Amino acid sequence: MLGFVLQRLWQAAIVVIAMSALVFCGVYAVGNPIDVLISPDATQDIRAAVIAQYGLDQPLWRQYFAFLGRIVEGDFGRSLVYSIPVSELILTRLPATLELTLAAVLFASLVGIPIGMYAGYRPHSLVSRAIMAISILGFSVPTFWFGLMLIMVFAVQCGCMPAGGRGETVNLFGVDFSFLTGDGFAHLVLPALNLALFKFSLMIRLARAGTRELMLSDTVKFARAAGLSEFTVLSRHVLRLISIPLVTVFGLELGSTLAFAVVTETIFSWPGLGKLIIDSITSLDRPVMVAYLMLVAFLFIVINLIVDLTYALLDPRLRKGRA
Amino acid sequence: MTGTMTGPLLEVTNLKTWFQSGRGEIKAVDGVSFSLAPGEVLGLVGESGSGKSITGFSIIGLIDEPGRIVEGSIRLEGRELIGLPPHELRTIRGKTISMVFQDPMMTLNPVLSIGTQIKLALEAHEKISAADARERAIKALAQVRISEPERKVDFFPHQFSGGMRQRVAIAIALLHRPKLIICDEPTTALDVSIQAEILAEMKELVAELGTALIWISHDLAVVSSLADRVAVMRSGNIVEIGPALGVLTRPQHDYTKALLDALPSRAKPGQLLLRGSGIADAAPPPRKSATLNLPPLGSPYLVIDDAMKRFEKPASLFRSLAIKSGIAQPLPVVQAVDGVSITLKRGEVLGLVGESGSGKSTLGRMAAGITVPTSGTIRLNGKPVMSDGRNARKITTRIQTIFQDPFASLNGRMRIGDIIAEGPLAHKLVTRAEAPIYVKEWLAAVGLDPTFANRFPHQFSGGQRQRIAIARALAMQPDVIVCDEPVASLDVSIQAQIINLLIRLRAELDLSLIFISHDLSVVRHLCDRVAIMYRGKIVEEGVASTIYADPQHDYTRRLLAAVPVLPEAAE
Numbered sequence: 001m002l003g004f005v006l007q008r009l010w011q012a013a014i015v016v017i018a019m020s021a022l023v024f025c026g027v028y029a030v031g032n033p034i035d036v037l038i039s040p041d042a043t044q045d046i047r048a049a050v051i052a053q054y055g056l057d058q059p060l061w062r063q064y065f066a067f068l069g070r071i072v073e074g075d076f077g078r079s080l081v082y083s084i085p086v087s088e089l090i091l092t093r094l095p096a097t098l099e100l101t102l103a104a105v106l107f108a109s110l111v112g113i114p115i116g117m118y119a120g121y122r123p124h125s126l127v128s129r130a131i132m133a134i135s136i137l138g139f140s141v142p143t144f145w146f147g148l149m150l151i152m153v154f155a156v157q158c159g160c161m162p163a164g165g166r167g168e169t170v171n172l173f174g175v176d177f178s179f180l181t182g183d184g185f186a187h188l189v190l191p192a193l194n195l196a197l198f199k200f201s202l203m204i205r206l207a208r209a210g211t212r213e214l215m216l217s218d219t220v221k222f223a224r225a226a227g228l229s230e231f232t233v234l235s236r237h238v239l240r241l242i243s244i245p246l247v248t249v250f251g252l253e254l255g256s257t258l259a260f261a262v263v264t265e266t267i268f269s270w271p272g273l274g275k276l277i278i279d280s281i282t283s284l285d286r287p288v289m290v291a292y293l294m295l296v297a298f299l300f301i302v303i304n305l306i307v308d309l310t311y312a313l314l315d316p317r318l319r320k321g322r323a
Numbered sequence: 324m325t326g327t328m329t330g331p332l333l334e335v336t337n338l339k340t341w342f343q344s345g346r347g348e349i350k351a352v353d354g355v356s357f358s359l360a361p362g363e364v365l366g367l368v369g370e371s372g373s374g375k376s377i378t379g380f381s382i383i384g385l386i387d388e389p390g391r392i393v394e395g396s397i398r399l400e401g402r403e404l405i406g407l408p409p410h411e412l413r414t415i416r417g418k419t420i421s422m423v424f425q426d427p428m429m430t431l432n433p434v435l436s437i438g439t440q441i442k443l444a445l446e447a448h449e450k451i452s453a454a455d456a457r458e459r460a461i462k463a464l465a466q467v468r469i470s471e472p473e474r475k476v477d478f479f480p481h482q483f484s485g486g487m488r489q490r491v492a493i494a495i496a497l498l499h500r501p502k503l504i505i506c507d508e509p510t511t512a513l514d515v516s517i518q519a520e521i522l523a524e525m526k527e528l529v530a531e532l533g534t535a536l537i538w539i540s541h542d543l544a545v546v547s548s549l550a551d552r553v554a555v556m557r558s559g560n561i562v563e564i565g566p567a568l569g570v571l572t573r574p575q576h577d578y579t580k581a582l583l584d585a586l587p588s589r590a591k592p593g594q595l596l597l598r599g600s601g602i603a604d605a606a607p608p609p610r611k612s613a614t615l616n617l618p619p620l621g622s623p624y625l626v627i628d629d630a631m632k633r634f635e636k637p638a639s640l641f642r643s644l645a646i647k648s649g650i651a652q653p654l655p656v657v658q659a660v661d662g663v664s665i666t667l668k669r670g671e672v673l674g675l676v677g678e679s680g681s682g683k684s685t686l687g688r689m690a691a692g693i694t695v696p697t698s699g700t701i702r703l704n705g706k707p708v709m710s711d712g713r714n715a716r717k718i719t720t721r722i723q724t725i726f727q728d729p730f731a732s733l734n735g736r737m738r739i740g741d742i743i744a745e746g747p748l749a750h751k752l753v754t755r756a757e758a759p760i761y762v763k764e765w766l767a768a769v770g771l772d773p774t775f776a777n778r779f780p781h782q783f784s785g786g787q788r789q790r791i792a793i794a795r796a797l798a799m800q801p802d803v804i805v806c807d808e809p810v811a812s813l814d815v816s817i818q819a820q821i822i823n824l825l826i827r828l829r830a831e832l833d834l835s836l837i838f839i840s841h842d843l844s845v846v847r848h849l850c851d852r853v854a855i856m857y858r859g860k861i862v863e864e865g866v867a868s869t870i871y872a873d874p875q876h877d878y879t880r881r882l883l884a885a886v887p888v889l890p891e892a893a894e
Contacts, residue, residue, distance in 0.1 A: 124388075216387065218424050218429040218430045219430060219432050221385060221424065222422070222430040223443070223444075225496075226417040226495055227448055227499075228417070228444065229413060236443055240432070240435065316433070316436075316479040316481065317479070317481045
């Protein structure tokens with residue numbers, strides 16, 4: 001097990017380094033931040049001074065190694081726009097995004113898996129057909145449109161839900177959370193629902209397909225022949241057996257939702273990372289872009305590592321031979 | 324409970340279980356009646372599709388959609404089971420009637436420990452604390468002769484062999500001391516020696532606990548070793564039922580007679596089996612090999628010299644570095660075939676017998692040039708079968724293979740005409756213009772309608788597919804055919820047809836065969852010489868009749884003793 005973890009960490013390190021090179025070169029190609037930083041009527045001397053100050057006169061590889069060196073020291077640079085350290089800037093925005101995506105993915109899983117399993121258990125019932133219709137809708141409706149509809153119906157027409165922002169937050173362990181206050185929770189519901197829709201549909205489909213297949217398997221037949229109740233068969237046998245693909249998708253979706261909650265955050269003015277990165281791209285705030293992309297890569301790696309470790313927890317066949 | 328000591332335990336009357344399909348109703352079980360006394364063992368025998376398993380599932384109330392019981396009655400101790408609400412049926416399942424399934428690899432849940440699975444089965448019918456459940460689980464495992472049950476109760480199914488898993492399944496079926504156990508082909512997926520052990524243990528347990536047993540099987544010999552009475556099923560009906568000895572020695576119904584006649588153990592070795600067709604099939608097309616310079620029949624032809632095959636797990640980059648620097652041990656290797664030398668004479672049928680994992684298939688694959696040996700040579704008529712070098716490959720078309728599973732070995736997206744013509748065209752045995760006629764000649768030679776050439780594999784039954792596979796192998800005009808369990812997945816009557824086909828073609832084409840099988844009676848019937856494999860080595864080799872009459876090696880003796888034998892037919 002330890003060897004396996006070490007091996008994965010080693011692979012993760014390689015991926016992070018490769019990612020840093022890719023990101024750095026990619027952002028370098030996007031454009032010159034100096035044009036945004038200083039006013040067009042600045043003199044040539046000021047221009048040269050600023051360029052030297054940010055190290056932009058060095059060749060690409062030197063800039064890259066200087067950048068790597070600073071990262072090792074924990075310094076991601078200063079935002080060119082906000083003039084505060086990038087790490088600080090990202091840390092103020094990260095909790096909001098984490099809260100939103102976790103709420104969305106947990107909702108999708110906790111609600112989607114049970115009703116998906118029901119749809120697989122009784123594939124021909126009317127309720128199951130309705131569940132499948134909803135999931136098809138969830139796949140085909142564009143997120144932004146669904147978000148706008150939510151705002152229109154619940155915020156504008158009914159007025160029962162807030163249209164945007166985070167609402168009142170509680171500071172816990174130095175981090176702000178919305179879901180602990182009534183007002184904050186109300187602010188969280190609509191964006192989380194919007195973000196969850198696609199994942200929700202995906203979980204339904206996966207749980208249904210897995211359950212449907214397993215209900216015909218000898219394992220389930222044998223469990224039934226031993227007199228197990230249908231609930232025990234579903235909760236103890238079927239759920240455990242379909243959990244591996246579910247965990248895989250859960251991990252992938254958690255990662256991509258964290259990284260690309262942009263649309264939902266923009267629609268609901270949710271002050272998360274997605275909004276930050278869009279603003280940084282328009283203003284060519286290079287350090288923020290680089291740090292953000294590195295963070296996304298890092299999160300994906302961590303999530304995948306956790307998913308792999310969960311596999312070993314879920315399936316005893318994978319534990320053997322990796323000891 | 325109105326059952327008295329003298330009344331039957333189970334009474335099935337006019338049971339009809341039908342399946343709704345797009346093409347109308349499939350009458351899987353169509354009017355089955357029988358009764359079972361307490362403690363009695365009933366063998367339910369039939370070929371696939373005869374409805375024997377569906378009968379078992381109907382009794383325990385586990386018929387899945389789109390099937391349903393349309394008519395009849397199933398009375399357990401006088402209580403009608405058909406029409407009981409699901410929750411009442413559930414209280415009977417596992418407690419009064421339990422069931423053991425065919426494939427122990429599929430029945431146990433791979434992600435739950437044995438102890439947990441036994442606990443769930445216990446909790447289904449009684450309230451029990453975790454500690455008590457564990458205690459009971461250990462006892463249950465001990466009852467089915469699993470050694471060190473205290474340790475093994477925490478094992479997961481993959482840590483057990485097939486025979487052990489089936490024992491666990493039987494332990495679960497026995498937990499609540501049911502009055503009836505339905506066993507659906509419980510030993511079919513196991514090796515003969517394991518089968519013999521489980522049969523003996525089942526016999527003892529049933530006698531000890533007074534449990535009645537319905538033993539569903541396609542294998543008459545297995546049933547005869549266990550059952551008090553035998554019922555023979557065919558297309559949803561019981562055609563004959565009676566005391567086991569009577570049915571098997573003095574069969575009354577034609578179908579029972581046909582089943583018995585199809586068994587190779589009942590025929591003289593080498594003779595065509597009574598019920599297999601194929602005597603009047605067309606002669607195979609002429610072969611170019613007639614012009615080749617082949618050695619005379621009976622001289623050494625395919626020579627395997629000190630063949631060895633090791634399977635190594637590929638090590639990761641990390642591990643191979645660690646191994647090189649001496650930190651880690653190399654991964655364990657599997658020595659599938661361990662220095663085997665054997666000679667196949669021209670025109671001979673050599674049987675390769677062994678249990679699963681003995682290396683017989685690997686040896687066959689090396690002989691056929693499919694698997695590259697780790698060391699050793701394989702020569703056909705003095706020339707190597709494989710090329711040398713790093714990327715060794717087969718360099719002869721004179722050896723062909725027939726595989727076990729005709730469903731997996733034919734490409735489902737190709738027409739069978741193309742499947743058969745593919746090899747001969749690639750090796751220029753026929754021209755494109757000649758191919759259609761060539762294919763038709765071969766189809767006729769294996770007893771299929773030549774017009775089938777345009778069909779796809781899924782349109783054929785298992786036996787027909789195996790004929791197609793034989794035609795495909797023979798169309799390459801080989802002298803040697805490696806048959807890897809070619810009849811293992813077929814029903815006895817189909818098996819008899821394929822055996823007859825092989826006997827006939829072998830004589831007509833002067834073929835040499837390597838016949839790999841775990842079925843000792845088929846091997847005895849078909850083979851001139853037999854080699855017994857055990858753990859990668861050949862432990863005994865010789866003329867078939869000698870080995871069967873007077874086995875020298877311990878393992879051969881054990882193997883032969885494990886084969887269930889039918890009572891001799893009364894003349």
